[in-house]
Amino acid sequence: MWLVKDCDGHVRGKSLDLTIAMEMAKYVDEFVTITDGTTEIVGMFGVDSVVDGKTPDGVTYDWNKASRIGRVKKERV
Numbered sequence: 001m002w003l004v005k006d007c008d009g010h011v012r013g014k015s016l017d018l019t020i021a022m023e024m025a026k027y028v029d030e031f032v033t034i035t036d037g038t039t040e041i042v043g044m045f046g047v048d049s050v051v052d053g054k055t056p057d058g059v060t061y062d063w064n065k066a067s068r069i070g071r072v073k074k075e076r077v
Contacts, residue, residue, distance in 0.1 A: 005033045 002021035004013035006028060013024035018034070025032045025045035034041040050061045 002034055002036050004028060005035065007031055 002015050002018055003011050004015075004021050004024045006012050007030060012028045012032070013021065015021040015024065018036075021034050022041075022045055025034055029044075029046065031044055032042070046056070049056065053061055055061050
Protein backbone atom coordinates (compact mmCIF):
# COMPACT_ATOMS: atom_id res chain seq x y z
CA MET A 1 0.00 0.00 0.00
CA TRP A 2 1.42 3.38 -1.05
CA LEU A 3 0.69 6.30 1.28
CA VAL A 4 0.82 9.95 0.23
CA LYS A 5 1.80 12.10 3.23
CA ASP A 6 1.99 15.89 3.48
CA CYS A 7 4.74 17.90 5.21
CA ASP A 8 3.10 17.37 8.60
CA GLY A 9 2.96 13.60 8.13
CA HIS A 10 -0.80 13.46 7.60
CA VAL A 11 -1.93 10.77 5.14
CA ARG A 12 -3.57 12.52 2.18
CA GLY A 13 -4.15 9.41 0.04
CA LYS A 14 -3.66 5.65 -0.23
CA SER A 15 -3.33 3.35 -3.23
CA LEU A 16 -2.07 -0.11 -4.14
CA ASP A 17 -0.74 1.40 -7.40
CA LEU A 18 2.25 3.78 -7.37
CA THR A 19 1.04 5.57 -10.51
CA ILE A 20 -2.25 6.41 -8.82
CA ALA A 21 -0.42 7.54 -5.66
CA MET A 22 1.68 9.91 -7.79
CA GLU A 23 -1.50 11.33 -9.35
CA MET A 24 -2.89 11.88 -5.84
CA ALA A 25 0.30 13.73 -4.92
CA LYS A 26 -0.30 16.19 -7.77
CA TYR A 27 -3.66 17.14 -6.23
CA VAL A 28 -2.09 17.71 -2.79
CA ASP A 29 -0.04 20.44 -4.56
CA GLU A 30 2.71 20.65 -1.94
CA PHE A 31 5.86 18.78 -0.95
CA VAL A 32 4.84 15.18 -0.17
CA THR A 33 6.29 11.80 0.74
CA ILE A 34 5.02 8.71 -1.04
CA THR A 35 5.96 5.58 0.87
CA ASP A 36 5.19 1.89 0.98
CA GLY A 37 6.98 1.45 4.31
CA THR A 38 10.27 0.49 2.62
CA THR A 39 10.75 2.97 -0.21
CA GLU A 40 10.18 6.74 -0.06
CA ILE A 41 9.67 9.12 -2.95
CA VAL A 42 9.65 12.80 -1.99
CA GLY A 43 9.01 16.08 -3.75
CA MET A 44 6.49 18.30 -5.47
CA PHE A 45 4.59 16.43 -8.13
CA GLY A 46 2.97 17.93 -11.19
CA VAL A 47 5.65 19.92 -13.00
CA ASP A 48 5.12 18.47 -16.44
CA SER A 49 6.52 21.13 -18.70
CA VAL A 50 8.87 24.08 -19.06
CA VAL A 51 7.64 26.94 -21.23
CA ASP A 52 9.82 29.95 -22.02
CA GLY A 53 12.30 28.87 -19.33
CA LYS A 54 9.67 28.72 -16.55
CA THR A 55 7.94 25.84 -14.77
CA PRO A 56 4.13 26.06 -14.43
CA ASP A 57 4.51 27.64 -10.97
CA GLY A 58 6.71 30.45 -12.38
CA VAL A 59 10.10 29.18 -11.18
CA THR A 60 12.97 29.73 -13.63
CA TYR A 61 14.28 26.45 -15.02
CA ASP A 62 17.88 26.67 -16.21
CA TRP A 63 19.14 23.09 -16.11
CA ASN A 64 21.83 22.44 -18.70
CA LYS A 65 23.08 18.89 -19.34
CA ALA A 66 26.49 20.02 -20.62
CA SER A 67 27.24 22.06 -17.50
CA ARG A 68 26.02 19.27 -15.21
CA ILE A 69 28.49 16.70 -16.48
CA GLY A 70 31.49 19.03 -16.65
CA ARG A 71 31.60 19.46 -20.41
CA VAL A 72 32.15 22.83 -22.01
CA LYS A 73 29.91 23.88 -24.88
CA LYS A 74 31.77 24.05 -28.14
CA GLU A 75 31.80 27.47 -29.74
CA ARG A 76 31.10 27.81 -33.44
CA VAL A 77 33.58 29.87 -35.41
